Amino acid sequence: MQRIVIIGATSAIAHATARLWATRGAALFLVGRNAERLAVNAADLRVRGAEKVTAHVMDATDYATHAAMLAAALAALGGIDVALIAHGTLPDQRACEADLVMLRAEIEANGVSVCVLAQAFGNYFVAQGRGTVAVIGSVAGDRGRQSNYVYGAAKGLVARYLEGLRNRLAKSGVGVLLIKPGFVDTPMTAAFEKKGLLWAQPEAVAGGILDAIERGRDVVYLPWFWRGIMWVIRHIPERLFKRLSL
Numbered sequence: 095m096q097r098i099v100i101i102g103a104t105s106a107i108a109h110a111t112a113r114l115w116a117t118r119g120a121a122l123f124l125v126g127r128n129a130e131r132l133a134v135n136a137a138d139l140r141v142r143g144a145e146k147v148t149a150h151v152m153d154a155t156d157y158a159t160h161a162a163m164l165a166a167a168l169a170a171l172g173g174i175d176v177a178l179i180a181h182g183t184l185p186d187q188r189a190c191e192a193d194l195v196m197l198r199a200e201i202e203a204n205g206v207s208v209c210v211l212a213q214a215f216g217n218y219f220v221a222q223g224r225g226t227v228a229v230i231g232s233v234a235g236d237r238g239r240q241s242n243y244v245y246g247a248a249k250g251l252v253a254r255y256l257e258g259l260r261n262r263l264a265k266s267g268v269g270v271l272l273i274k275p276g277f278v279d280t281p282m283t284a285a286f287e288k289k290g291l292l293w294a295q296p297e298a299v300a301g302g303i304l305d306a307i308e309r310g311r312d313v314v315y316l317p318w319f320w321r322g323i324m325w326v327i328r329h330i331p332e333r334l335f336k337r338l339s340l
């Protein structure tokens with residue numbers, strides 16, 4: 095039986111992934127800041143076959159509560175095999191440029207808090223001798239663009255942090271997976287017009303996340319074709335890129 099902690103368990107992508115784990119009889123520890131939605135998700139996962147589901151209320155940016163969350167997860171599960179860090183927000187880029195308090199809060203939510211939690215689980219997994227830290231980043235972290243560089247910079251921070259963490263933990267038998275989805279049809283992207291081949295459903299991304307964890311991958315683009323798209327975007331010379339309205 096796999097023992098899984100999910101941070102941001104009310105996320106659509108996280109819940110779709112939790113459903114796949116539930117059908118395999120996993121024990122799940124759900125962490126989120128909305129108690130009612132956590133309870134609804136927990137009930138759904140029990141019906142789908144989860145061995146055990148525990149809900150824990152925590153705001154990921156409330157750093158002082160991280161240690162208590164980890165202790166509660168260990169008390170509930172007896173050990174942890176996978177930590178999926180999924181929480182995130184899609185900042186209003188223009189508003190952040192003007193409101194620097196908001197700017198900082200968005201970088202905390204999407205960047206700093208993710209790195210701190212990844213480090214906390216990494217430390218635990220080293221002591222345990224195994225485990226996987228899986229983190230949902232974004233293709234947006236691959237290159238800064240004028241339309242969303244607050245979000246992109248936070249996701250870029252996560253990518254670089256995980257690179258270093260993976261490098262440090264490789265010899266300890268601990269996996270560090272960065273998941274980079276493209277456009278996914280979830281509440282986060284409610285304001286977008288979701289038409290075209292580039293849009294994926296959370297269920298498809300969830301399948302890719304499980305597969306990447308099982309294969310011990312380091313970095314995965316979901317769906318796969320985003321690897322090629324981002325390769326092209328990363329390789330546009332800066333001289334040209336800075337003139338594009340992206």
Ligand SMILES: NC(=O)c1ccc[n+]([C@@H]2O[C@H](COP(=O)([O-])OP(=O)(O)OC[C@H]3O[C@@H](n4cnc5c(N)ncnc54)[C@H](OP(=O)(O)O)[C@@H]3O)[C@@H](O)[C@H]2O)c1
Pocket residue numbers: 101102103104105106107108125126127128131152153154155180181182183203230231232233274275276277278279280281282283
């Ligand atoms: N949708 C996309 O197109 C897309 C693309 C690339 C990457 N991603 C990433 O995928 C992940 C999941 O997003 P999603 O698409 O599934 O969107 P979502 O359904 O809107 O989920 C985001 C979740 O993050 C939670 N959250 C935000 N701030 C939090 C905090 N401080 N503490 C705890 N939980 C917090 C939210 O909880 P509340 O319910 O309490 O607000 C919400 O459940 C995010 O990291 C996102 O950046 C999404």
